[in-house]
Amino acid sequence: MLNFTIRRLIQIPLVMLVLSVIVIGLTQLLSPEQRAAPYIRSEQQAARLEQIITERGLRDPFPVQYGRWFSNTIRGDLGFSKASGKDVIPTIQERLPNTIELTLVTALPILLLSIWLGTLSALHKDKLLDQILRVLVVFGYSLPTFVLGIVLLAVFYAYLGWLPGAGQLEIINQFAVGDLRRYTGMMSIDAALNGRWDIAWDALRHMILPAVTLMIVLSANLVKVMRNSMLEVLTSDYVRTARAKGLSSRVVNGKHARRNALLPIVTLGGFLVIGLLGGSIITETIFAYPGIGQWFVQSALQLDIAGVLGFTLLSALLVVVMSTAVDILYGVIDPRVRFH
Amino acid sequence: MKKLVTLSSLLVISAALAASPADTLVIQSAADVPTMDPGVTYDTSSSALVDNMYETLLTYDGASLTKLVPQLATKWTVSNGGKTYTFDLRKGVKFHSGATMTCADAEYTIERNLVTNSGASGNWFIAESLTGSQSNAADDKSITWAKIDKSVECNNAGQLVFTLPAVDPAFLAKLAYTGQAIVEKAYSAKIGEWDGTEATWKDWIGKDLTGSNLSKQPNGTGPYRLVRADANNHLFQAFDGYWGEKPSIKNVIRQKVPELAARQQALLRGDADIIEGGGRSVDEAQIKGKPGVTWVDGLPNTTSTAIFMNEKIQGKGNSLLGSGKLDGKGIPANFFSDVNVRRGFSYAFDYDGYIKDVQKGQGMQRTMLMPDSFPGYDPKVKKYTFDPAKATEYFKRAWGGQVWKNGFTLTANYRANSVGAQTAMEILKKNIESLNPKFRVNIQSKQWSEMLADSKKGEEAMILIGWAPDYADADNFMYTFYASDGYYSPRANWKDASVDKWLKQARSTVNVAERNRLYSLIGNRAYEQAPFILVPAPVNYTFQSSRLSGAPITKAGFNPMTSLNWKDLSKK
Numbered sequence: 001m002l003n004f005t006i007r008r009l010i011q012i013p014l015v016m017l018v019l020s021v022i023v024i025g026l027t028q029l030l031s032p033e034q035r036a037a038p039y040i041r042s043e044q045q046a047a048r049l050e051q052i053i054t055e056r057g058l059r060d061p062f063p064v065q066y067g068r069w070f071s072n073t074i075r076g077d078l079g080f081s082k083a084s085g086k087d088v089i090p091t092i093q094e095r096l097p098n099t100i101e102l103t104l105v106t107a108l109p110i111l112l113l114s115i116w117l118g119t120l121s122a123l124h125k126d127k128l129l130d131q132i133l134r135v136l137v138v139f140g141y142s143l144p145t146f147v148l149g150i151v152l153l154a155v156f157y158a159y160l161g162w163l164p165g166a167g168q169l170e171i172i173n174q175f176a177v178g179d180l181r182r183y184t185g186m187m188s189i190d191a192a193l194n195g196r197w198d199i200a201w202d203a204l205r206h207m208i209l210p211a212v213t214l215m216i217v218l219s220a221n222l223v224k225v226m227r228n229s230m231l232e233v234l235t236s237d238y239v240r241t242a243r244a245k246g247l248s249s250r251v252v253n254g255k256h257a258r259r260n261a262l263l264p265i266v267t268l269g270g271f272l273v274i275g276l277l278g279g280s281i282i283t284e285t286i287f288a289y290p291g292i293g294q295w296f297v298q299s300a301l302q303l304d305i306a307g308v309l310g311f312t313l314l315s316a317l318l319v320v321v322m323s324t325a326v327d328i329l330y331g332v333i334d335p336r337v338r339f340h
Numbered sequence: 341m342k343k344l345v346t347l348s349s350l351l352v353i354s355a356a357l358a359a360s361p362a363d364t365l366v367i368q369s370a371a372d373v374p375t376m377d378p379g380v381t382y383d384t385s386s387s388a389l390v391d392n393m394y395e396t397l398l399t400y401d402g403a404s405l406t407k408l409v410p411q412l413a414t415k416w417t418v419s420n421g422g423k424t425y426t427f428d429l430r431k432g433v434k435f436h437s438g439a440t441m442t443c444a445d446a447e448y449t450i451e452r453n454l455v456t457n458s459g460a461s462g463n464w465f466i467a468e469s470l471t472g473s474q475s476n477a478a479d480d481k482s483i484t485w486a487k488i489d490k491s492v493e494c495n496n497a498g499q500l501v502f503t504l505p506a507v508d509p510a511f512l513a514k515l516a517y518t519g520q521a522i523v524e525k526a527y528s529a530k531i532g533e534w535d536g537t538e539a540t541w542k543d544w545i546g547k548d549l550t551g552s553n554l555s556k557q558p559n560g561t562g563p564y565r566l567v568r569a570d571a572n573n574h575l576f577q578a579f580d581g582y583w584g585e586k587p588s589i590k591n592v593i594r595q596k597v598p599e600l601a602a603r604q605q606a607l608l609r610g611d612a613d614i615i616e617g618g619g620r621s622v623d624e625a626q627i628k629g630k631p632g633v634t635w636v637d638g639l640p641n642t643t644s645t646a647i648f649m650n651e652k653i654q655g656k657g658n659s660l661l662g663s664g665k666l667d668g669k670g671i672p673a674n675f676f677s678d679v680n681v682r683r684g685f686s687y688a689f690d691y692d693g694y695i696k697d698v699q700k701g702q703g704m705q706r707t708m709l710m711p712d713s714f715p716g717y718d719p720k721v722k723k724y725t726f727d728p729a730k731a732t733e734y735f736k737r738a739w740g741g742q743v744w745k746n747g748f749t750l751t752a753n754y755r756a757n758s759v760g761a762q763t764a765m766e767i768l769k770k771n772i773e774s775l776n777p778k779f780r781v782n783i784q785s786k787q788w789s790e791m792l793a794d795s796k797k798g799e800e801a802m803i804l805i806g807w808a809p810d811y812a813d814a815d816n817f818m819y820t821f822y823a824s825d826g827y828y829s830p831r832a833n834w835k836d837a838s839v840d841k842w843l844k845q846a847r848s849t850v851n852v853a854e855r856n857r858l859y860s861l862i863g864n865r866a867y868e869q870a871p872f873i874l875v876p877a878p879v880n881y882t883f884q885s886s887r888l889s890g891a892p893i894t895k896a897g898f899n900p901m902t903s904l905n906w907k908d909l910s911k912k
Contacts, residue, residue: 041382042383048464054479082550084372150599153601153602158605166599166606168572175567175575177568288599
């Protein structure tokens with residue numbers, strides 16, 4: 001287990017190195033003029049196109065450009081992200097906790113809901129409840145996130161006025177936040193630790209609509225997988241044996257069947273968390289939620305190479321770390337899995 | 341999607357449920373804020389914030405585009421035949437840091453702009469006035485420390501003195517530009533910006549200030565100071581030490597909300613006071629007339645747009661030329677060098693149709709490629725009209741009759757995702773092709789970055805591009821479009837010796853009447869020669885929460901050259 005973990009950790013810098021070469025290499029497919037375009041917002045600036053290209057070394061050979069980026073990165077300088085108006089590292093420090101906070105609020109409900117509904121669906125196979133759940137799964141699976149987000153915003157914010165609109169906090173609290181001592185970077189937790197329960201509640205209220213959007217869209221696939229996995233387990237020999245021994249349905253389904261049916265959910269759940277930590281691009285954009293997903297989409301749209309690279313490296317780190325965690329968790333759930 | 345947005349708008353209950361506090365202005369925009377350093381501010385979303393934190397020596401008087409009034413200066417005199425400007429500076433002005441503004445700060449500001457003068461900044465035009473070159477010292481070896489240092493100095497009386505190498509009638513207007521807002525020397529040096537000395541100036545030549553320390557920690561003399569900037573919010577508070585009248589709005593928050601539907605709902609619910617809209621057709625359909633929203637229309641527009649007809653299309657084997665001959669399958673590289681071709685095209689554009697369909701009736705056909713609100717604009721200069729008969733007449737004359745006989749195939753590009761540009765090109769294509777079955781105009785979209793590069797090299801046959809003002813002076817437009825060494829010259833390759841002469845004369849005299857006369861001459865000459873098709877200019881509009889009031893958001897007080905001054909607003 002320890003060797004396996006160490007091997008995985010060693011992979012991180014290698015993965016990042018390869019990724020950085022690929023991303024910077026891909027940018028070289030664009031002409032210097034195209035790479036200079038993001039720095040030009042008007043025809044006035046376009047008049048200085050050549051100067052901008054020269055100043056940024058966009059005509060330098062690829063090894064020179066990569067070397068420049070690499071030497072800066074080694075010194076802890078990932079560059080300036082045009083999309084955020086800040087350096088990459090402070091941008092990640094500012095936005096990643098927001099994304100983690102949204103993940104915390106979203107991931108566990110998604111997993112619990114999916115396990116519960118998937119189990120329910122399997123246990124009532126082909127009955128009305130199963131049919132309803134399957135229709136809902138198809139609905140959730142096929143519904144575009146941006147449509148769902150805008151509908152929820154229109155209904156619960158614009159029409160009913162029950163929940164706040166886009167953003168992270170009410171205006172009045174935006175000004176109060178400056179006085180908070182930050183511990184985690186996560187608004188609701190930091191506000192609670194400062195005794196500002198009003199701000200904590202406000203931050204949580206602002207997360208309801210994005211979280212519900214993500215829950216509806218992301219639960220669908222997991223419910224389907226859980227249902228199929230559960231159906232497979234329910235027809236296995238050991239479940240039949242457990243039933244023959246006279247164990248109650250609750251014990252058979254809950255203790256024996258569901259635990260084994262969870263294995264694919266653990267894998268998918270890991271990817272779900274990786275995806276959420278990587279920033280929910282559409283949801284964060286619709287709800288103006290200041291996570292890294294929103295930053296990435298802005299960086300990509302603006303060809304903000306420093307931003308795209310910073311995000312890519314962060315994502316790579318998250319993937320390696322989370323997939324390692326998932327593999328370890330696998331071993332915990334299923335003792336048959338061994339690491340060599 | 342559009343239906344959903346409309347539905348969401350219809351679902352909105354009365355906006356009387358005003359949610360944002362009366363002492364707080366809430367602005368929502370999709371755009372990011374690239375910088376808060378005035379030294380590199382050259383875009384509208386940055387200017388919108390910088391203009392409220394920083395101040396320039398002088399500014400526009402209300403809605404006037406011609407009258408400049410003191411701001412951080414109290415008065416100025418012009419001497420030495422228009423080549424020396426001496427400014428008295430306002431006393432007792434405080435920076436947000438608490439320091440008092442001195443002449444050294446003003447001198448440092450201008451010198452910093454001349455030294456850095458990066459490609460991304462708008463410092464090229466102040467450099468042109470003060471050093472005689474648009475470039476910085478890295479690109480132009482004639483720019484020395486001595487030249488920069490001598491161009492702006494503080495005299496013993498504490499006055500700021502500018503010494504120009506040549507007369508520049510637009511110099512004062514250039515000083516009113518955001519980029520010349522005054523920064524504090526000591527504070528800037530302390531946080532790691534240039535220290536203002538000759539010993540270090542070379543390290544700062546061409547330095548891009550976009551992500552500078554000053555951008556991260558702005559410090560101006562303006563009515564609002566930055567309290568905090570996080571991922572999506574910029575928070576400002578009225579500056580207690582402000583020298584001028586205290587603003588009635590105490591707090592301002594500028595939020596980045598990328599989704600239009602979310603911004604619209606925030607405005608209609610009263611959570612936002614000002615939002616970035618979605619263009620006239622969207623805003624008229626979904627915002628105009630809604631309760632709680634004030635719509636102000638008929639505002640001046642200061643952009644100019646033209647369809648360029650390149651008289652010397654560059655690029656070996658340029659695919660836009662087709663066969664490269666007048667054989668019906670292409671065009672020669674000098675196709676547009678015949679004035680009859682250009683006139684034919686000019687008469688084939690449906691100006692009124694464009695105003696009606698694209699601009700929803702809110703457009704104006706100008707006589708010259710400059711804003712009609714600028715001094716120098718002559719409404720009496722003749723305009724082309726949509727006249728297929730005249731277009732036919734000129735095409736029959738073109739190239740000794742070969743154009744009409746053989747026809748042509750022309751490929752024109754427009755900027756991708758620009759509905760206005762696409763529609764204009766489609767109108768032109770339809771009308772040209774209806775004149776003669778042998779006429780063919782292919783139009784295709786092209787990424788802006790590619791267009792930038794290709795048009796600069798003169799490789800575009802026909803493109804539609806516009807210009808927005810840096811400063812309120814006719815020269816900023818006229819020279820750009822019409823001069824054979826102007827910025828847009830490679831896109832048209834039109835050269836007229838008289839026009840070049842008149843343009844140079846106009847930029848070297850401060851006599852307003854004489855300049856106006858020269859610009860009229862240029863306008864008339866351009867009408868005769870038809871180097872461009874003048875695309876009608878849209879009429880501007882604005883909308884905001886009805887809780888807001890103030891001169892800048894009225895038709896009488898709106899100034900297209902300045903950002904919205906929050907200090908002139910009040911909210912109930």
